[in-house]
Amino acid sequence: MNPTYIKEQFIQNLLIWYERNKRELAFRKDKNPYRIWISEIMAQQTRIETMIPYFERFIQKYPDVKSLSQADDDELMAMWQGLGYYSRARSLKKAAIMIMEEYDGVFPLKKEELKKLPGIGDYTAGAIASIAGRQKASAIDGNVIRVFSRLFEFGEDPGKASGKKQMTALVEAFLPEADLCGDFNQALMEIGALVCLPKSPSCSFCPLEKFCLSRKSGKQLEYPMKSIKKPRTIENREIWVIARESMENKKDHSHVSRASYDIKIQKRSEKGLLSGLFEFGEQKPQGKEYRVFDLGSYIHIFSHKEWHMNAKLAVISYEDSERLCQQTDSLQKKPDHAQFVPMDDIASVYALPTAFMPFFNRARKILNDQVNMNQSDSMTIQTIGLENEKDEFK
DNA sequence: AACCCGGGGTC
DNA sequence: GACCCAGGGTT
Incomplete structure (x- = not known):
């Protein structure tokens, strides 16, 4: 042969x-x-x-x-x-x-x-x-x-x-x-x-x-022979998902079912990890009263690093939201405009990394529940546990 | 040569 | 949890 x-x-x-x-x-x-x-x-x-x-x-x-x-x-x-x-x-x-x-x-x-x-x-x-x-x-x-x-x-x-x-x-x-x-x-x-x-x-x-x-x-x-990989590095992150009632609600408060929220997003740097995609950011809103909901924790695993994240949802007033955008811009070296966009446009229009998706899903659920609730009470701080929401994390 | 860059299915 | 997937670019 x-x-x-x-x-x-x-x-x-x-x-x-x-x-x-x-x-x-x-x-x-x-x-x-x-x-x-x-x-x-x-x-x-x-x-x-x-x-x-x-x-x-x-x-x-x-x-x-x-x-x-x-x-x-x-x-x-x-x-x-x-x-x-x-x-x-x-x-x-x-x-x-x-x-x-x-x-x-x-x-x-x-x-x-x-x-x-x-x-x-x-x-x-x-x-x-x-x-x-x-x-x-x-x-x-x-x-x-x-x-x-x-x-x-x-x-x-x-x-x-x-x-x-x-x-x-x-x-x-x-x-x-x-x-x-x-x-x-x-x-x-x-x-x-x-x-x-x-x-x-x-x-x-x-x-x-x-x-x-x-x-x-x-x-x-x-076979094939494999080389040793170096362990992943771990980074801790505190995520703030910031929402406001969209302007449409204020004009048309007779139709509660049409109420919706905007959420603050900003574009990540054009270089490095998840470059050019959108994120919620880590800036805690300050100043006036706002409602806060716990979005729990989530570990996202990349090939080479892990993000151990905790997140909260803050619902702020329309007036505070505009000031917040200006603050965020001034914090960034190359400002990609922080902006409030309709909740339903996130992920479909504005690419959101999978790493943030669990928090977005939980925030959306909470906000939708808010819309269906009568907002007559004067509650300012609220925390919701995660015991029954584990399914939202995948 | 070593490191960076996502996310998901599978066992 | 470990592995690895119709890899390529940068330093």
């Missing part, structure tokens, strides 16, 4: 399995470069099932490069709200503008050209070039790394530069002709997603079983 024969067998087994077992995914319907691109960016560090509904909505709103290049920034972030890694969305728009201006609106399909676009690295460039461009290119993601690490009992950390380089050479030694590379790459990923699972690989169903060294040794779970 010569090496060429082994490679042919490997490719044939893989591609036949793929044709029989691949999932019908929305972005596999055609080879449109724009849609392949959007799907690959959304799929970065994100499970396919999670990303599918975002993909459908995104394509509806931004059907092509041109519409994306003209997207409103806040609307774009709202479309991405909840997906995470928000710089992906900003890079998408930047790249769309580059494609319009530097490529005359024609999507580049060569790997080296694709890598010049923001948000497109080694993996994504290879995926687009091979799938949409039918070019000979590898696309090595976490799935491919796991599959090949196990196949050859790969002894280095593929996350490090040396290991990544060797892994690339190994995978590329198995690449078929250009026309088949798109399916080859997707097939390897599909094996990783459906068969060569991190904790319980189904080796007896694997078309590559007879090529797999770790299958023979029984050491599948020792």
Whole structure:
């Protein structure tokens, strides 16, 4: 058995399995470069099932490069709200503008050209070039790394530069002709997603079983080699959700059911964590009397840090709300205007990170209950416990 | 090379 | 709770 024969067998087994077992995914319907691109960016560090509904909505709103290049920034972030890694969305728009201006609106399909676009690295460039461009290119993601690490009992950390380089050479030694590379790459990923699972690989169903060294040794779970992660840092935060009755209520107090509240939000810095998204802030209202409700505590876990938050809801007067906006502006170096916006616009119009969502849901519930209550009493300070509200925290 | 950047499903 | 997901950018 010569090496060429082994490679042919490997490719044939893989591609036949793929044709029989691949999932019908929305972005596999055609080879449109724009849609392949959007799907690959959304799929970065994100499970396919999670990303599918975002993909459908995104394509509806931004059907092509041109519409994306003209997207409103806040609307774009709202479309991405909840997906995470928000710089992906900003890079998408930047790249769309580059494609319009530097490529005359024609999507580049060569790997080296694709890598010049923001948000497109080694993996994504290879995926687009091979799938949409039918070019000979590898696309090595976490799935491919796991599959090949196990196949050859790969002894280095593929996350490090040396290991990544060797892994690339190994995978590329198995690449078929250009026309088949798109399916080859997707097939390897599909094996990783459906068969060569991190904790319980189904080796007896694997078309590559007879090529797999770790299958023979029984050491599948020792690959890929993993490096030690540093522990997350913990930050404590005191969140103040500040609400006021919206102006509409004052004009029309005969219709209590139409009453609603505005909530103060401000834009986070354009750099760093959750950049460009909105938040409630940590400024306690001061001065006149206002009603306070306890919104409890919540721990939000990011990849690299944890926010341990406590939050309160303050309902203040319309007059105090305007002064508060000015105070908040003066506190910020680069003031993104603190503003009171209708409660129902939050998360749909103003992208709110998932980290704050539990507090927003609780505040909304409390405020809606307030609307349905007769507000004839003169209560000024009120605290509500959380005993029966745990469901609101997820 | 090390660090930063989200959120969610799964076991 | 630990793992890890169709990774990329910055320092």
